Amino acid sequence: MGGHVTNVVAGGGGPVVQARTVIGDIHFTAQQPCLIPARQLPGHVLLADRGAEQKALARIARLDHGRSRIVQVTGPPGSGKTTLATGWLRRYIADHPDAFPGGQLYIDLRAQAGTDPRSAAADVLGMFLRALGVPAGQVPEAFVEREALYRSVTAALRLAVVLDGASSATHVLPLLPSAPESLTLVTTERLLPELVALGAARLEVPSLDGAGVHQVLEAFLGPGYHHDITLASVVAVCTGGLASTVADLIVAACTWGGPLPEFLAHLGISTHLGHEEPPMETLMLEPAQALNTAVASLTKPERDFYAILGLFPSTGAAFDVEASAAITDRNVDHARDMLTRLVGHLLVHEVDKRAGVYRMDRTIHEHAHEFFNSRPWVATPSVAVWRLVHWWVHAVRLAARTIMPSRSQRAYDAPDSRGVALPPRLREPSSALAWLAERSGAIVPLLRCAGNHGMHREIVLLADAVDVLVTQHGDHDFGRTVDALALDAVQRCADPDLEFTIFNRLARHHAWLGQTGRAHSLAGQCLAYARRTGQFRHLAKAFKTLGIVHATRPGQAGARTAAHFHERATDLYARLGKPRSEGLARTELGIMLHVLGRLDDADRELHRAHQLLDAEDDTYNRARVDIARADIALTRAITHADRDSYATARKLALRADHALAVMGEPAARAKAREILRRCAEHTDPASAAHPFPTTCPNDSTRTA
Numbered sequence: 001m002g003g004h005v006t007n008v009v010a011g012g013g014g015p016v017v018q019a020r021t022v023i024g025d026i027h028f029t030a031q032q033p034c035l036i037p038a039r040q041l042p043g044h045v046l047l048a049d050r051g052a053e054q055k056a057l058a059r060i061a062r063l064d065h066g067r068s069r070i071v072q073v074t075g076p077p078g079s080g081k082t083t084l085a086t087g088w089l090r091r092y093i094a095d096h097p098d099a100f101p102g103g104q105l106y107i108d109l110r111a112q113a114g115t116d117p118r119s120a121a122a123d124v125l126g127m128f129l130r131a132l133g134v135p136a137g138q139v140p141e142a143f144v145e146r147e148a149l150y151r152s153v154t155a156a157l158r159l160a161v162v163l164d165g166a167s168s169a170t171h172v173l174p175l176l177p178s179a180p181e182s183l184t185l186v187t188t189e190r191l192l193p194e195l196v197a198l199g200a201a202r203l204e205v206p207s208l209d210g211a212g213v214h215q216v217l218e219a220f221l222g223p224g225y226h227h228d229i230t231l232a233s234v235v236a237v238c239t240g241g242l243a244s245t246v247a248d249l250i251v252a253a254c255t256w257g258g259p260l261p262e263f264l265a266h267l268g269i270s271t272h273l274g275h276e277e278p279p280m281e282t283l284m285l286e287p288a289q290a291l292n293t294a295v296a297s298l299t300k301p302e303r304d305f306y307a308i309l310g311l312f313p314s315t316g317a318a319f320d321v322e323a324s325a326a327i328t329d330r331n332v333d334h335a336r337d338m339l340t341r342l343v344g345h346l347l348v349h350e351v352d353k354r355a356g357v358y359r360m361d362r363t364i365h366e367h368a369h370e371f372f373n374s375r376p377w378v379a380t381p382s383v384a385v386w387r388l389v390h391w392w393v394h395a396v397r398l399a400a401r402t403i404m405p406s407r408s409q410r411a412y413d414a415p416d417s418r419g420v421a422l423p424p425r426l427r428e429p430s431s432a433l434a435w436l437a438e439r440s441g442a443i444v445p446l447l448r449c450a451g452n453h454g455m456h457r458e459i460v461l462l463a464d465a466v467d468v469l470v471t472q473h474g475d476h477d478f479g480r481t482v483d484a485l486a487l488d489a490v491q492r493c494a495d496p497d498l499e500f501t502i503f504n505r506l507a508r509h510h511a512w513l514g515q516t517g518r519a520h521s522l523a524g525q526c527l528a529y530a531r532r533t534g535q536f537r538h539l540a541k542a543f544k545t546l547g548i549v550h551a552t553r554p555g556q557a558g559a560r561t562a563a564h565f566h567e568r569a570t571d572l573y574a575r576l577g578k579p580r581s582e583g584l585a586r587t588e589l590g591i592m593l594h595v596l597g598r599l600d601d602a603d604r605e606l607h608r609a610h611q612l613l614d615a616e617d618d619t620y621n622r623a624r625v626d627i628a629r630a631d632i633a634l635t636r637a638i639t640h641a642d643r644d645s646y647a648t649a650r651k652l653a654l655r656a657d658h659a660l661a662v663m664g665e666p667a668a669r670a671k672a673r674e675i676l677r678r679c680a681e682h683t684d685p686a687s688a689a690h691p692f693p694t695t696c697p698n699d700s701t702r703t704a
Contacts, residue, residue, distance in 0.1 A: 050080075050212070054088050056203055061092060061099065061183055070176065072195055073187045075205035078244035081187040082164050084205055089160055089185065100183070102157030105131060107175070110165035118143060121174045125150050126513060127477065128175065132157070136476060137552035139514035143174075151178040158182055169194035207241025209233075216246050217260070231261060248291065248363050255294035255345035266293065291367045298345065303371075305338040306347060309360060310368030311384050313449035314442035321356035322421040326391035327384050332356075332421045355425060382453055389450045389458050393465075394420045396443075399432040400465040403472065403663060406580060406618040412461055429663045436469040440478060447485045456489035460498060467505065472620070474667035480509040500529050500538055504545050511549040519549045540572035544585055551592060563592035570605075583612030584621060591628050594635070603632050619659050624668055626656035630675045643683065650679045 060071055073081045086106070093099055107124050125146040129139050132153050140146050154177035161184045166172050169192045176184055176198075186195065191202060208216065210233035217232055239245040253263035295303060308328050312319055325335035339358055342348040347364055351357040360368065372381075397409060425431035443466055450459050463486035470479035487502045507522035523545045530538035547565035550558045566589035573582035586609035593602035610625045630652035637645035653675040660669040 050084055050088075050205075053084055053203055053205065054091075056201075057088050057185075058092060060201055061096075069180065069182065070184045070186065070195060070198060070200035072191060072200050072202045073185055073205060074189065074191055074202060076242070077189060078242040079205045079207060080243035081205050083243065085162055085164070085185040085187050089162065093160070100158050100160040102154075102159040102179075102182070103132070104160045104162070106162045106164065108164045109167070109171050118170060121171055122146055123477070124175055129153065130477075136474070136512045137514055141515040141517060147174045150174070154178050154182065161185070163187070166192065168192070208236055208243060208246065209241065210236050212236070213239075213241065213246055216243065217250065234264065235260075244363065247361075251346045251361070251364065252291050252294035255291075255347055256297045257345075263293075291364065292371075294345070295347075295367075295371065302338060302341055302345075305335075306342060306368055307372040308384060309342075309348075310365060310370070310372040311381065311388065312360075312365070312442075313445040317442045317445075318351050318357050318359045318438065319442070320395075320423050321358065322423055323388065323391055323395075324358070325421055327388040329384075329387060355423065385449060385453050386455065389446065389453075389455050389462075391420060391422075392446055393458050393461050395422050395426060396436065396462055396465040398422055398426045399436050400468040402427055402432040403429050403436075403468050404618075404620055406616045406621075407468065410461060410464060430661075433469070433472055433663050436466070437473065440466075440469065440475075444481055444485070447482065451485065451489060456492050459489035460486050460493075460502075462486075463502070470509075472663065472667065474512070476509040476512040480506060480513065483509065496529070496533075497538075500526055500541075503529075504541050507545050508548050511545075511552050514552065516549065516552055519552075520546075523549050536572055536576055537578070540569045540576065540578075540581065540585070543569035543572065544588065547588055547592070551588075551595075556596065559592050559595040563589060563596060566592060579612045580616040580618060580621075583609045583616065583618070583625075586612065587621065587625050587628060590625075594628065594632050599632050599636060603629060606632070620663065620668070623656040623659040623672070626652045626659070627668060627672050627675065630656065630672070634675055634678060637679075638682065646679050646683050649675060650683075653679070 057071065060069060073085050075081050089104070093104070105128055107127070109120070109124075122143040125143075126139050129146065129150055130136055134149070134153060140149060157177065157179055159177045159179065159182040161175065161177055161182065163172055163175055163184065163186045166186050166188045172186055172192065173194065186192070186200070196202070213236040214232035217235070235246060235249065239249055250260070253260045256263050256266070258266075295306060298306065305324075305328060309324060311327060312323075321336050321339060322332055324339060325332045328335060328338075330338075336356065339348055339350075343350050343358070347360070347368075349359045349361070351359050393412060397412070400407065401409065423435065425435055443462070447459050447462060450456075450462075463482050466482050467479065470476060470482075483502050483506050487499070487506065490498045490502050503522050504526050507519045507526060510516075510519035510522065523542065526538070526545060527542040530542045543565045547562040547569065549562075550565065551562040552558070553561075566585055569585040570582060570589055573585055586605045590602045590604075590606035590609060593599075593605060606625050606629045610622060610629075613622045613625065630649045633645045633649035633652065636642060637649060653672045656672040657669060657676065660672065663669075
C-alpha cells in the first residue's frame with residue numbers, strides 16, 4: 001500500500017510504501033506537471049515616451065528586493081495607466097530577458113467589478129495557480145487555502161505581476177507574490193492606503209503635455225503629420241491630456257475626412273493658443289461629440305452598418321466578416337465592402353484581411369451601440385440579435401463537429417442554414433480549434449445577450465458545442481461559467497433531462513477546479529435523478545462523473561473509489577451498446593488502475609478502449625488512450641530499467657503527439673511531449689532538450 005507522509009517534527013515529507021516483504025528495489029514515479037512560464041501580458045504599445053515614469057519604474061525593477069517593489073500606478077480614467085504599466089514591462093523584459101524567469105501574470109480586475117472582492121480574489125488565485133503549473137485538481141476550494149498555496153508557490157519564483165484596474169485592497173492583497181524579488185504593478189484610479197502601509201511606491205500618471213500629445217499624433221498619423229508643437233498643445237488643452245481621448249479625437253478627425261486643424265475648427269476649437277475665445281472645456285466629458293461629428297460625414301449605408309455593429313455583445317473583441325453579414329442581413333461581399341470603408345475611416349481595425357477578421361476599439365464600439373439606440377429605424381434589436389445568435393450557433397457547432405466528428409450533437413431545427421455564411425477555417429481541425437479559442441472571450445457576453453432576448457434553446461446548443469473547447473484546452477473555469485448560464489436557460493425551459501446534462505458537466509468542471517465538495521454535491525444530485533427516473537444512460541453518466549470527482553481526491557482511497565465508479569459506468573455502457581461511451585469510460589478506468597499500481601489490468605482496459613474508439617474513428621480520444629498506455633510503459637521502464645518498455649512508451653507517445661498535431665495544441669499534447677521528454681532523459685540525455693522528431697511512426701508499428 002502506498003501513500004504520502006509528512007514528518008510534523010522535522011518538517012520533511014515524501015512517499016512511503018507499507019508492505020510485509022520487499023524484494024528488489026523500490027521506485028517511485030511522480031507525475032510532474034509540464035511547467036511553462038506564464039506569459040500573460042497584453043500587447044500594449046507605448047505611443048508617448050513617458051520618459052520620467054519609465055525611468056522610475058526601471059529604478060524600482062533594479063532593486064534587489066523589498067516591499068517597495070510593489071508600485072501603485074495611479075491616475076484618472078483614460079490617462080494611460082494600463083498602457084504605461086504593460087508597455088513598459090514588455091519593453092523592460094525584452095531588454096532584460098532574465099529579469100523575471102518565473103513568468104508574468106496579468107489580470108484585469110475591472111472584469112471582477114460588482115462581485116464580492118473576496119470571491120473575486122479567490123477566482124483569480126485559482127487562475128494564477130493553474131497558470132503557474134499547479135494541477136487543477138490540486139487547487140484548494142477554500143479561499144484561505146488558495147491564498148496560502150499561492151504564497152508557497154510564489155516564494156521561489158521571480159515574477160512580474162500586473163493587477164490592472166484595482167478598486168480596493170481586498171482585490172490586491174491576496175494576489176501579491178511572496179518572493180521579495182518579484183515586481184507587482186497595480187493600476188488604480190485612487191491610492192490604496194493598505195498598499196502604502198506595505199511600503200508600496202506610488203507612480204502618478206500625469207496628463208500628457210504638448211510634447212506627449214505630439215508623440216501620440218506622430219504615432220497615429222505617421223509620416224504625413226508635420227505640424228508643430230502648437231497644434232499638439234491645443235489638443236492637449238481641449239482633451240485634458242488624456243491619452244484615450246486624444247486617440248478618440250484623432251480617429252474622429254480621420255473619419256470626418258479632413259486634416260486635424262480643420263476638424264478642430266469644425267468643432268469650434270481654435271488651433272491658435274491665446275485666441276480670444278476660450279477653448280472647449282474638455283472632450284473628456286463629452287467623448288461622443290467628436291465621434292458624432294465624424295459619423296455624420298459617412299454615407300447613409302455606412303452609418304447604418306456602423307450602428308448595427310454596435311449590437312455585437314462583446315466590446316472590443318474580434319469578429320468575422322461573416323458574422324457582420326449575418327447581423328446586418330447582407331451577403332459577405334457587401335459586408336466586406338462596408339468594413340473596408342469603415343477601416344478607411346479608422347472606425348474598424350482589420351485584424352486579418354485574408355481570414356476576414358476585424359475589431360472595433362472599446363470606445364468606438366460603445367459609441368456605435370449608443371448610435372444604434374438613437375436610430376431605432378435601422379433594425380429591430382431583437383431581430384438583429386436573433387440573426388447574430390443564430391449565426392454563432394451554426395459557427396460553433398460546425399467548429400465542434402470539425403474538431404471532434406465522432407461527438408454527437410443535439411438537433412437544431414432552426415430555419416434553413418444553407419444560406420448562413422461561415423468562415424472557411426472552421427472546416428479544418430487545428431484552425432477550427434484556434435478560432436474557438438480566439439472567440440472564447442465573446443461567448444459569455446453572447447450567451448448573456450441571448451438570455452436577455454429569451455433565446456434559451458440557443459444558449460444550451462452553444463454551451464454543448466463550446467464544451468469541445470473546454471475538453472481540448474482544459475479551461476474548466478470557462479466551462480463552469482458557460483454551463484452556469486446554460487443551467488439558468490435550461491431551468492427556464494423546464495427540461496429535466498437537459499438539466500441533468502448541465503448538472504453533470506458542472507460537477508466535472510468543479511472537480512477539475514479542485515472544488516470537490518461542490519462537485520460531489522452536484523454529482524450526487526445527478527445520481528439521485530438517474531435512479532429516480534430509471535434511465536440507465538443517465539446512471540452511467542452519473543457513475544462516470546462520480547469517478548472523475550473521486551479521482552481528484554488525494555491518496556489511494558480516492559483512486560479506488562474512482563475505479564469502482566468507472567467500472568460500473570463501463571458495464572452499463574456495454575449493456576446499452578454504446579461503444580464510444582464505453583471506450584471513454586474504460587479509458588478513465590485504465591488510468592485509475594494505473595494509479596493503483598495494477599499495470600496489467602490497466603493496460604488491458606486501455607487496449608479494449610482503443611479497439612472501441614478505433615471503430616468510432618475518434619482520433620482525439622484514441623490519442624488519449626495512447627498517452628495513458630505510454631505512461632504505463634514508462635512506469636514499467638523506470639521500475640525495471642527496461643529499454644524495450646522505453647521504446648514502447650516513446651512509440652505510443654509519438655503516435656499520440658502526431659495525431660493531436662492536426663488539432664493545434666490541445667492540453668493532451670503537452671502530456672505526450674512530457675512522456676517523450678522523460679523517455680529521452682533516461683535513454684538519451686543528450687537529446688532530452690529536443691525529444692520530438694518530425695516524422696510520424698507508421699501505423700504498422702502500433703502496439704497491441
